[in-house]
Amino acid sequence: MATGTNIRTYFEGQWHEGDVPIMRAADxxxxxxxxVFDGARYAHGVAxxxxxxxxxxxxxxxxxxxxxxHSAQEIHxxxxxxxxxxxxxxxxxxxxxxxxxxxDATAVVPKSDTVGFxxxxxxxxxxxxxxxARLTTTQFRRPVLAxxxxxxxxxxxxxxxxxxxxxxxxxxxDNALVADAMGNVAxxxxxxxxxxxxxxxxxxxxNGTFLSGITRARHIVNLRAAGHDVREEVLSxxxxxxxxxxxxxxxxxxxxxxxxxDGTHYQVxxxxxxxxxxxxxxxxxx
Numbered sequence: 001m002a003t004g005t006n007i008r009t010y011f012e013g014q015w016h017e018g019d020v021p022i023m024r025a026a027d028x029x030x031x032x033x034x035x036v037f038d039g040a041r042y043a044h045g046v047a048x049x050x051x052x053x054x055x056x057x058x059x060x061x062x063x064x065x066x067x068x069x070h071s072a073q074e075i076h077x078x079x080x081x082x083x084x085x086x087x088x089x090x091x092x093x094x095x096x097x098x099x100x101x102x103x104d105a106t107a108v109v110p111k112s113d114t115v116g117f118x119x120x121x122x123x124x125x126x127x128x129x130x131x132x133a134r135l136t137t138t139q140f141r142r143p144v145l146a147x148x149x150x151x152x153x154x155x156x157x158x159x160x161x162x163x164x165x166x167x168x169x170x171x172x173x174d175n176a177l178v179a180d181a182m183g184n185v186a187x188x189x190x191x192x193x194x195x196x197x198x199x200x201x202x203x204x205x206x207n208g209t210f211l212s213g214i215t216r217a218r219h220i221v222n223l224r225a226a227g228h229d230v231r232e233e234v235l236s237x238x239x240x241x242x243x244x245x246x247x248x249x250x251x252x253x254x255x256x257x258x259x260x261x262d263g264t265h266y267q268v269x270x271x272x273x274x275x276x277x278x279x280x281x282x283x284x285x286x
Contacts, residue, residue: 008085035099040251041254048282185235
């Protein structure tokens with residue numbers, strides 16, 4: 001699925017022009033869903049936290065019983081070779097991926113030593129700084145580790161996210177604020193979430209039901225260094241209804257202010273603006 005344009009693909013030891021075929025019909029990943037990926041960004045001449053994304057895709061592979069074929073450093077270096085094929089001002093989405101090739105005698109358990117690998121680079125512009133989102137609730141929840149591989153960025157998790165998004169859009173909203181198994185707020189269908197109340201920045205505590213994002217962690221570090229009180233807590237939907245401001249955090253857009261949650265309206269607040277400014281100042285070494 002091509003989300004962007006101007007695609008280049010690293011596969012079988014070299015960079016290729018375009019969205020090249022990488023998977024066969026009988027590959028374990030195509031048949032039984034043993035696929036993992038990660039997503040990083042290149043923009044403004046920098047690729048923030050690229051190494052952290054390379055490390056995480058290897059952890060995700062192991063969570064699905066796949067042994068990575070490349071070290072994080074190798075993935076990092078190959079990615080920069082691909083970035084160099086573009087004009088320096090081209091905004092890119094960086095997606096390293098693993099998938100199982102073969103299964104055991106049952107065809108269900110992947111063989112850990114036969115693993116596919118590629119890196120896909122797509123030209124995708126950064127979201128405009130004035131982009132906002134409207135949220136609603138959804139009947140679907142985040143799974144727990146006992147039910148699914150919530151400790152990985154795995155393709156098999158995304159049909160559930162798609163159900164959340166489809167339901168939200170059918171209700172006329174952009175995204176959904178999603179509960180964990182206990183009914184507390186976990187994240188949105190596509191991103192981590194922050195709220196601000198009386199000057200205190202709060203975000204759901206990682207509890208194994210959602211992937212605690214790399215960009216989320218970077219915002220926490222940056223905001224604390226700038227003097228903000230940032231707390232990871234158990235948060236309810238009523239907490240979000242009472243918030244002074246709410247914003248989403250994700251690698252694709254970095255910061256997206258929320259202007260409505262099911263009829264509760266918010267202004268684009270100073271913390272969301274600060275989080276974005278601090279992020280790019282850090283990324284550019286300022």
